[in-house]
Amino acid sequence: MPLLALLMLVLLVTSCASAPPAPSPTPTPSPSPSRPQPPPAPRKRPAEEVWVPYSASGRYTVVPGGAPARPGSGEVVRYVVEVEAGLPFDPAVFAADVHRVLNDVRGWARFERVDHGPAQVRVALSSPLLTTLQCRPLRTGGELSCWNGTRSVINALRWAKGVPQYRGDLAAYRAYVISHEVGHSLGHGHEPCPGPGRLAPVMTQQSKSLDRCRPNPWPHPDRGPSEDRGP
Template identity: 60%
Template sequence: MRGRTLPAAALALAAAVAGLTGCGFESHRERTGPKPAPSGSSETAAKPAKPRAGTPTPAPSRTVNGRPQPPIVRVPESGSGRYAVAKGTQQPPAGARGTTVRYAVEVERGLPFDVTEFAETVHRTLNDPRSWGHGGRMRFLRVDDGPVAFRVALSSPELTDRLCAPLITGGELSCRQGVRSVINARRWGTGVPWYGGDLAAYREYVINHEVGHALGHGHEQCPGPGRRAPVMVQQTKSLYGCRPNPWPFPA
């Protein structure tokens, strides 16, 4: 499989099998009422808390689980509605094996995030051995032009809601819509409480989860209380009794 590039159309066809996918609610009732937890779980779905007024910024030395954390950022409800594409080409790490998957990264203009920094995080996450390329399955090549299998698009709550319809993302959730893995910038900026302040890990989760949809993977359930959540569990809504896990193939 070394050196082979997987056509964008092939991945798009695989993802289309499930139709519109993502972490949105399928109905207004599901959004406003409690979601029953899967069998064996002690939790129900909970709506992530919105950031408080102001722009809280932790101390530069803030760490969780021994890991430096990015600052928590308050995100505006809407941006410009237009995307800036991360420029240039970013190769997979030296020695990476597997089918080459071309993808692009976008950030909606008007958001308080740098497109280059966001692209670096996405690329590092996708090419981590614990991500979808695990064991030489595939490797990820970021490009700014030409055909791609998917686009990772950091989007304001308003644009996310619009792109993800008819799924109800409620200004809080993310989805996969067409060629785009739409990541809600509100969640990117603040994470969710049940990740225990580990915003870096939550960001890895939301990348892997939404790209997982683009690669044709559907949602999974918590396998049991206290067990590690599969990455395709809707962890932005709840852990459903599981432990947080951002990786498809955790070490």
């Protein structure tokens, strides 16, 4: 073999032997099993506000249908539920709320809802304007409710919004306003707060002020909660 060719062969072999090995591909780490993530917590939605018009149709409509008094002893009071046409409330839902409150064991008595015939009490959901007209000569200021001698007139504005004294517990305030105004129809008058920190009698004007009492929507709160769901 010529000397030049032998020299080139030696250089080629040396070059190949000293070349660094080709880098092996870096293995991709296998993903670790992920822990199951809890579903995102639902966002709290603000309570839906109902816009109550100052005036509606000015006409009452009797809510059709009836409901029996709760079982028990004692006199049964027949009553009718009326709703002014044009208000943003379902009459059937209002009637069911009224019946549940009146027949709670903490309430006044046993009430049978009827839609015809003689009735001792009428409970009427009314716009602020109709409340003002129905309650004269009492002054409601477009906000208060009243007993006008024939009806427990429930101001729809209060029914929708409640009062600050009840700290956002609209169900409890609704129970109060029904119990209070129907209490007038049964012959009960206003009562003062008996002392700081005590439960306000249901016939205290709690829509105006608690006068250092605690809110109370029931005539007989000591009887315990009703078995039915309610305030």
